[in-house]
Amino acid sequence: MSTLILSLETSSPVCSVALHRDGQLLGQSELRLEKSHSSHLGLLIQQLLDNTGATLKDLAAVAVSDGPGSYTGLRIGGAAAKGLCFALDIPLIAVSTLQALAHQVAAYTARAEEMLFCPMLDARRMEVYSALYTREGREVLAPAPLILDSDTLAEQLAHHRLLFFGNGAAKFAPLLQTPNAGFLAGIEPSAIAVGALAQLAFERQEFRDVAYYEPFYLKEVHTTTPKAK
Template structure:
């Protein structure tokens, strides 16, 4: 029996979904509209299922981008994934946004074994969410918030070729003075990469508790109470 996994990537302004069967891409859909996740995610899912002649009942699991990333986007994706898994009684798989982003670049990088991959997601001002990965997905530096300056990752750059990408990498480029640094533009989180890693997680039976799952925000979320007008 084949394994059909629906993957949701809502950690960035791009609303991305993908469908994989036994780890092979069946179909994908993306919407690049600001704040479109809540109003369009369910419609994108149904359209993708219709276009691939599949139904919700065919799904073996739902995977979701786990974060870090947009707080609102992660909440929407997590809620949708949990709702589907609960209603269909199927497993929930969470895939880290940073390792998925690194894997989608590593898959298309020549001599990838000689490179360390550094996804950077914008966390406002001169801060990013980042990590380091080898070409095979091995974690070299764990995900963490980084304050960017001329000393950031200087030790790693002294000994390795590093490839930087993601929507936070551009503000790091002017600070780097190393021939070991490379930068890629236009790389955004994709549900395709989430689905690829999700199938591996499915084979390991690495599932999350549907009732208690929360996204990996990396930093504590601060909320404020609106001021009461007098």
């Protein structure tokens, strides 16, 4: 029996959905509009199912990008995934946003075994959410918020070639003067990579509790009270 997995990526300004059958991509759709996730995610899902000839009842699981990333975006994706899994009585899979980002780059990088992959997601000012992975996806440095300066990841850069990418990597480039640092532009989170890793998680039966799942925000969310008029 084939495994059909719907994947959602809402951790960034790009709202992305993908559909995989037994790890093979059937289709994907994305929308690059700021603050559009809540109003367009459901429509993207339905259009993707229609275009691939699938229905919600065909799904074996729903995968969601787990974070870190946009607090609001992660909540929207998590709520949608939980709602679908609860209604359809199917498993929920959570995939690290940073690991998925590294996977999509490593899969198309020549001599990938010679370097470490460092996704960086912008966390405003000179801070990013980051981690380090090998070509195979093994975690070398756990996801963490990093303050960027000339000494950031200095130990790793002294012994390895690192490839940086993601929407937070550009502000790190001017701080480094080492041949061991490479940078890729235009790399954004994609539901395609989430789906590829979700298939592996499905085979290992690595599911999350639908009732209690919360995205991996990494940092506490700071809110302010509006000033009285």
